[in-house]
Amino acid sequence: MIPTRQLGSSGIEVGALGLGCMGMSWGYGAAERDEERSIAVIRRALELGVTLIDTSDIYGPYENETLVGKALAGHREEAILATKGGLVIDDASTGAMHRDGRPEQIRNAFEASLGRLGTEHVDLYQLHRVDPDVPIEETWGAMAELVGAGKARAIGLSEPTLEELERAHGVHPVASVQSELSVWTREHLADVLPWCERNGVAFLPFSPLGRGYLTGKLDAESFDDDDMRGRFPRFSAEAMAANQAIVDVVTEVAGDHGATPGQIALAWVLAQGEQVIPIPGTRRIPYLEENAAAAFVELSAEDLERLDAVPAPLGERYPISYNP
Numbered sequence: 001m002i003p004t005r006q007l008g009s010s011g012i013e014v015g016a017l018g019l020g021c022m023g024m025s026w027g028y029g030a031a032e033r034d035e036e037r038s039i040a041v042i043r044r045a046l047e048l049g050v051t052l053i054d055t056s057d058i059y060g061p062y063e064n065e066t067l068v069g070k071a072l073a074g075h076r077e078e079a080i081l082a083t084k085g086g087l088v089i090d091d092a093s094t095g096a097m098h099r100d101g102r103p104e105q106i107r108n109a110f111e112a113s114l115g116r117l118g119t120e121h122v123d124l125y126q127l128h129r130v131d132p133d134v135p136i137e138e139t140w141g142a143m144a145e146l147v148g149a150g151k152a153r154a155i156g157l158s159e160p161t162l163e164e165l166e167r168a169h170g171v172h173p174v175a176s177v178q179s180e181l182s183v184w185t186r187e188h189l190a191d192v193l194p195w196c197e198r199n200g201v202a203f204l205p206f207s208p209l210g211r212g213y214l215t216g217k218l219d220a221e222s223f224d225d226d227d228m229r230g231r232f233p234r235f236s237a238e239a240m241a242a243n244q245a246i247v248d249v250v251t252e253v254a255g256d257h258g259a260t261p262g263q264i265a266l267a268w269v270l271a272q273g274e275q276v277i278p279i280p281g282t283r284r285i286p287y288l289e290e291n292a293a294a295a296f297v298e299l300s301a302e303d304l305e306r307l308d309a310v311p312a313p314l315g316e317r318y319p320i321s322y323n324p
Contacts, residue, residue, distance in 0.1 A: 007080070009173065015050045018050060019052065020281035024283055038283055045292075082123060083124075085106055088105070103138055106127075121153065136164050182210045182269060183250060196275050245311055259294075267294050
């Protein structure tokens, strides 16, 4: 079993790494999706102590929650189940969506998620994105009502600003913040991560493996037409070639430890603080087991210095037109 960490000040204990389930149903190449195999991955995760299982209503859309619900049937008490609401899909074929943080929308979305997940409560309910047209106090208040009703044990936000965090935290304790963090995505190290540490809030990095790039196993020809990475600037052929310098350092450190580049990338994220609980995604048990083993990799101060010194990546995280 992997070591555990606390989900902020919520009193909820989870494995030091969680499992992001999005790619099982959404975003990364339909050809690799296999429901039976994904269910086996989720159940194996629980055996390894990877107890934080993260999904969202928009993944699929809706299909991922249904899949997770099937996987947790008979295993619900072994998992710390996290889902999200607050985004609404406009066109599933293109992934077009909009934000909707109205209290009535949050309540309806939450109840629909419970139905798909086949559960009476979730352990963590997260606002997928803050709606700029709805005061955060109204959205967060509706989510706090779910905690009061015993339907959610804790609530969190994804990709909030510091101001939004402060305003939400003033209404009801924020248990977690889910944002991107990895060796090549470090924007939150200077502000949001220190805020989380000061306020007893967990930080849940999504894409801690750089959407797979930091494993050293991807190239510009890796992406099917329905793989969203092919549309992201950081995954253009030019950017991937330039960013190989980052992977080279990760690979060198991996060689020193007899580990894989992916394990070193995850170990770096884990080393950013005890409040950090990365949620790498995978659709295969061997990669899940490899990721879980990263919890036992101990990086030296010299290792961290080498990884901290890698060059900034070429390419933005998202296209300008992409605004979830």
